Amino acid sequence: MPISLTALELFCGIGGFAAAVEGTNVHVVGALDQSPAALAVYRLNFPEHNARQTDLEKITASDLAGFGADLWWLSPPCQPYSIRGNQKDLADPRAQSLARILSVFPGIPEGVLPASLALENVAGFARAQARERLVELLTARKYEIRERLLCPTELGMPSRRARYYLVASRLGLLPPRPVSSPPRPLRSFLNPVFNDDPPSELLVPADVVNKFGEGFRILDPLDPMAYTTCFTAGYGKSLMHAGSYLRCRHGVRRFAPEEIAGLLGFPETFSLPATLSLRKCWHLLGNSLSVVAVREVFKALPGVNNGRGGSSPEF
Numbered sequence: 001m002p003i004s005l006t007a008l009e010l011f012c013g014i015g016g017f018a019a020a021v022e023g024t025n026v027h028v029v030g031a032l033d034q035s036p037a038a039l040a041v042y043r044l045n046f047p048e049h050n051a052r053q054t055d056l057e058k059i060t061a062s063d064l065a066g067f068g069a070d071l072w073w074l075s076p077p078c079q080p081y082s083i084r085g086n087q088k089d090l091a092d093p094r095a096q097s098l099a100r101i102l103s104v105f106p107g108i109p110e111g112v113l114p115a116s117l118a119l120e121n122v123a124g125f126a127r128a129q130a131r132e133r134l135v136e137l138l139t140a141r142k143y144e145i146r147e148r149l150l151c152p153t154e155l156g157m158p159s160r161r162a163r164y165y166l167v168a169s170r171l172g173l174l175p176p177r178p179v180s181s182p183p184r185p186l187r188s189f190l191n192p193v194f195n196d197d198p199p200s201e202l203l204v205p206a207d208v209v210n211k212f213g214e215g216f217r218i219l220d221p222l223d224p225m226a227y228t229t230c231f232t233a234g235y236g237k238s239l240m241h242a243g244s245y246l247r248c249r250h251g252v253r254r255f256a257p258e259e260i261a262g263l264l265g266f267p268e269t270f271s272l273p274a275t276l277s278l279r280k281c282w283h284l285l286g287n288s289l290s291v292v293a294v295r296e297v298f299k300a301l302p303g304v305n306n307g308r309g310g311s312s313p314e315f
């Protein structure tokens with residue numbers, strides 16, 4: 001029987017990390033975020049986890065150490081490092097929660113330091129002062145560190161979302177292994193009913209398509225090579241550069257939230273509260289992460305087991 005590992009999710013959002021470790025020996029003992037809407041989705045899908053509304057700008061070393069987790073997962077806000085943001089890095093107000101965690105980290109006593117830690121962010125984080133500070137702190141506390149950029153298209157998913165990942169462990173990291181994932185066609189993630197008869201709120205009005213359509217990425221659902229661009233939190237709000245569109249019988253439609261969740265790698269059982277507006281669902285999913293990519297980067301961490309008898313390399 002694999003030994004179970006405990007994990008603390010910082011900036012848990014709707015639970016991309018929780019979905020990635022479902023069915024493994026990783027047991028989430030705490031999930032912290034400040035957004036009530038994100039936590040409503042998280043709690044609906046992971047009712048057993050201890051999800052708490054928390055402002056991480058006020059977290060203390062003893063709050064963090066109190067969870068006694070073997071592993072910390074961090075998905076801090078990405079706007080401070082994003083090319084679409086102001087790239088103010090640690091000076092951005094939205095970076096203050098990560099800055100706080102970095103500033104209390106040296107105060108975590110040796111005996112309760114997490115054995116492993118991992119972080120996900122936009123590619124620009126690789127050049128950020130925040131990343132430099134994090135690496136400095138982890139090195140000082142004897143973590144082995146590995147960083148990489150990974151896009152789910154490298155894992156066979158028909159959806160782009162290149163992100164920076166850092167994994168670190170005081171127990172050492174497992175050697176990298178080549179990835180081999182057969183490509184999955186876009187149509188396997190689409191609701192066929194929506195291609196013939198999409199709900200009106202998914203349809204893009206014809207006059208908008210006529211005016212701006214040239215700037216849209218409109219995909220043919222039957223194209224075996226089709227892939228989506230990254231869905232951002234602005235999908236459904238910004239017309240351009242926020243995600244792809246689909247050609248359908250009645251014109252052009254947006255992707256449904258459930259389809260985006262599937263492309264991120266959330267399981268079919270994942271659900272969104274009926275009370276959330278469509279715009280909010282798109283917003284929360286655009287802030288989330290590729291579950292498939294998290295599983296891949298976790299292969300580097302020692303002791304993670306996929307629950308089917310495989311240890312980390314098969315996770």
Ligand SMILES: C[S@@+](CC[C@H](N)C(=O)[O-])C[C@H]1O[C@@H](n2cnc3c(N)ncnc32)[C@H](O)[C@@H]1O
Pocket residue numbers: 011012013014015016017032033034035038054055056057075076077078097284287288289
């Ligand atoms: C990039 S998203 C992470 C999303 C998450 N990985 C998921 O799967 O949905 C960043 C998250 O940080 C949260 N956040 C931002 N500032 C925060 C703060 N001061 N305290 C706690 N959470 C915060 C946001 O609510 C958001 O859910």
